[in-house]
Amino acid sequence: MTATATRPSPPSPRRGTRRRRRAGARRTREMWLLMLPALVPVALFSVGPLLYGIGLAFTDARNTRNHETSFVGLQNLTDLLSDGDFWSSFRIGMIWAFSVTALQFAAALGLALLLNQDLRFRGVARVLAVVPWAMPPVVIGLMWRLVYHPDAGILNSVLGTHVNWLADFSLALPAIIVVGVWTGMPQTTVVLLAGLQGVPKELYEAVEVDGASPWRRFWHITLPQLRPVIVAITSLDFVWNINQFGLVYVLTQGGPGGQTRLPMLFAYEEAFRYRFAGYASMLGVAMAIVVLAVLGLYLWRQMRETR
Amino acid sequence: MKGTARPGEKEPREKRQGVARRVPQYLALAAYIVFLAFPLVWLLSTALKTPQEMALADPTWIPRDPTLSNFSDAFGEQDLVGAAGRSLVVALASAVITVLVALPASYAMARYRSLLNRIALGWVLVSQVFPFILIIIPLFMILRDLELVNTLPGLVAVHVTFTLPFALWMLQGYVRAVPPELEEAASVDGATRFRSIVSVVAPLLAPGVVATLLFSFISSWNEFLFALVVLQDPDVMTLPLTLVRFTGPEGVARLGPLAAASLMATIPSLIFFAIIQRRLKSGLMAGAVKG
Numbered sequence: 001m002t003a004t005a006t007r008p009s010p011p012s013p014r015r016g017t018r019r020r021r022r023a024g025a026r027r028t029r030e031m032w033l034l035m036l037p038a039l040v041p042v043a044l045f046s047v048g049p050l051l052y053g054i055g056l057a058f059t060d061a062r063n064t065r066n067h068e069t070s071f072v073g074l075q076n077l078t079d080l081l082s083d084g085d086f087w088s089s090f091r092i093g094m095i096w097a098f099s100v101t102a103l104q105f106a107a108a109l110g111l112a113l114l115l116n117q118d119l120r121f122r123g124v125a126r127v128l129a130v131v132p133w134a135m136p137p138v139v140i141g142l143m144w145r146l147v148y149h150p151d152a153g154i155l156n157s158v159l160g161t162h163v164n165w166l167a168d169f170s171l172a173l174p175a176i177i178v179v180g181v182w183t184g185m186p187q188t189t190v191v192l193l194a195g196l197q198g199v200p201k202e203l204y205e206a207v208e209v210d211g212a213s214p215w216r217r218f219w220h221i222t223l224p225q226l227r228p229v230i231v232a233i234t235s236l237d238f239v240w241n242i243n244q245f246g247l248v249y250v251l252t253q254g255g256p257g258g259q260t261r262l263p264m265l266f267a268y269e270e271a272f273r274y275r276f277a278g279y280a281s282m283l284g285v286a287m288a289i290v291v292l293a294v295l296g297l298y299l300w301r302q303m304r305e306t307r
Numbered sequence: 308m309k310g311t312a313r314p315g316e317k318e319p320r321e322k323r324q325g326v327a328r329r330v331p332q333y334l335a336l337a338a339y340i341v342f343l344a345f346p347l348v349w350l351l352s353t354a355l356k357t358p359q360e361m362a363l364a365d366p367t368w369i370p371r372d373p374t375l376s377n378f379s380d381a382f383g384e385q386d387l388v389g390a391a392g393r394s395l396v397v398a399l400a401s402a403v404i405t406v407l408v409a410l411p412a413s414y415a416m417a418r419y420r421s422l423l424n425r426i427a428l429g430w431v432l433v434s435q436v437f438p439f440i441l442i443i444i445p446l447f448m449i450l451r452d453l454e455l456v457n458t459l460p461g462l463v464a465v466h467v468t469f470t471l472p473f474a475l476w477m478l479q480g481y482v483r484a485v486p487p488e489l490e491e492a493a494s495v496d497g498a499t500r501f502r503s504i505v506s507v508v509a510p511l512l513a514p515g516v517v518a519t520l521l522f523s524f525i526s527s528w529n530e531f532l533f534a535l536v537v538l539q540d541p542d543v544m545t546l547p548l549t550l551v552r553f554t555g556p557e558g559v560a561r562l563g564p565l566a567a568a569s570l571m572a573t574i575p576s577l578i579f580f581a582i583i584q585r586r587l588k589s590g591l592m593a594g595a596v597k598g
Contacts, residue, residue: 031419038412038471042430045446045468050437052445063444065451107339114336119329125336128343134580136529138547139569142554143350152562154349157366182346214328236435243438246531250551267440272536277444284441291436 057282063275076282086283088258089266092173093287096262097242100180104241105234107181108188113218115189116196133186141250144179167256176251176260183247184240188233195229196222231302235295242291263287354378354566361563377567386541387568390549394528397459397545398575401466401527402520405474408467409519410512413478414504418487431472443536450537457540465537466527473526474519481515482508521579528575546572 057076061069080086111129115122132140147153148165156162165175203221212220223230245264248254254261254269261269263283271280348368353361355373360366381387416424446465447456455461485508493503531547538544541552550572553565 027419031415034411034415035423037408038475041464041468042471045465046434046442049442049445049449053441056445110335111339114332117332119332119336121336125340128340130580131347134576135573136547136576138531138550139573142550142565142569143346146353146562146566147346147349152361152366154366239436264438264440271440271444280440281444284438287438
């Protein structure tokens with residue numbers, strides 16, 4: 001995209017440069033005028049707050065009126081790094097983000113491969129694969145609460161158990177991971193399917209002549225061809241998962257005993273229940289750094305391997 | 308498999324292999340369908356059960372005495388109806404404003420190639436990576452200073468801001484698809500630049516505008532987190548917030564109306580996805596990955 005979008009128009013040295021420059025200035029003015037209505041809200045409610053938020057991380061700001069805010073340097077960071085609650089939330093967040101992303105990818109790849117075959121009932125699966133994407137996250141959360149409900153839920157009834165899934169210390173996290181996979185799988189499937197359909201047929205025909213097994217075809221043609229799509233969607237999934245909030249908030253509110261308190265839920269509580277705005281902002285900064293580091297490492301390794 | 312001509316003698320072996328391969332494939336497909344469908348079926352089943360049946364132990368898949376009373380009960384809940392109305396207002400306002408603001412900007416992005424373009428695209432990516440908490444705390448403070456906390460215009464402003472990057476990106480794809488030659492032809496015919504945009508470009512953009520309107524509407528209708536922070540007074544809450552409050556302490560009796568209301572809250576998105584489903588597979592998402 002960037003390569004085509006930014007290619008400069010070929011220079012035409014013969015024409016009068018002054019006239020061109022004036023026309024160029026007019027075009028620039030026009031462009032700014034057209035962009036302005038979009039730039040104002042983005043600057044006011046998005047870029048501005050982001051920079052402000054990064055600034056807050058280095059203060060003792062409280063989320064209340066009439067509080068004298070002062071600069072405290074890295075105090076919030078040292079507090080954060082010695083906060084046991086943060087570390088357990090961080091650990092849970094990492095387990096959640098990595099396992100949901102990995103399971104989402106594996107499940108979505110399997111489904112995409114199936115949907116790419118000429119199977120009957122493919123249409124049913126195709127429609128179903130889009131439904132979770134279309135549902136409001138809150139409804140997804142409520143629906144799964146009905147599934148996991150200790151008395152009225154279907155899961156206990158099917159398994160013949162009497163487990164309070166979302167309130168069990170060791171089962172709550174796996175239970176919400178399943179919901180995370182269910183929620184995010186469809187989008188990943190659609191993207192991978194689009195990628196699969198973009199693999200040139202000639203490549204398969206060429207190896208078909210050599211009598212390559214389906215497994216070899218998958219390993220040597222499909223996967224390498226899909227690689228850019230896979231890298232893009234798993235990166236996005238990871239970012240979305242680590243920043244997940246609404247779904248888990250509706251399911252468990254971080255309980256039981258903080259067993260499903262993802263970093264964003266922790267930050268939300270710090271900011272809006274205990275009103276430690278500066279501390280919560282530092283938590284946001286720390287998470288942004290972690291996400292950028294993980295993504296950077298991942299993309300760097302992928303680039304190195306393709307070279 | 309189709310379309311590749313094979314020598315006739317090879318056919319039987321191919322077919323047998325095919326069947327052997329097909330069985331596990333169908334089993335896998337069935338497993339996926341079950342996994343994807345069962346929570347949905349359960350939601351529907353719960354929505355059709357009477358309160359008496361909800362109280363029984365050993366819930367069953369198929370309601371013993373199916374009823375639509377949960378749906379009418381949900382309509383009888385003042386909170387839910389009011390919240391749905393507010394959600395509708397917020398989503399409509401957000402969608403219209405987003406498109407009005409994005410339309411000129413997307414035209415500029417598509418037609419004038421400049422640094423700003425790259426910055427805008429970069430911002431779309433950056434805004435994905437940064438945790439919301441970094442934005443939402445200062446945003447809350449700004450809205451509080453503007454007296455917009457607990458007001459619907461405040462939430463609309465936030466929704467417009469956060470739908471804009473993707474809406475811009477969607478729309479400029481549609482603008483790009485309109486050949487600049489058409490505009491040039493119009494201006495050769497004596498039309499002013501503005502006129503040529505209005506009479507030539509705008510009609511061709513109609514499908515893109517509809518898609519963007521729908522997308523923005525759904526994003527706002529479904530949105531939970533910003534609403535949670537901006538609207539703290541139950542009297543102004545939107546539907547997702549009210550649904551969550553509606554659950555309250557784990558009372559079994561209200562689960563039926565809750566399921567019914569949840570189903571109804573999903574209808575707008577389902578309509579949207581039914582409309583754009585064909586596009587999803589090809590253009591939209593293929594582009595999303597490249598972008």
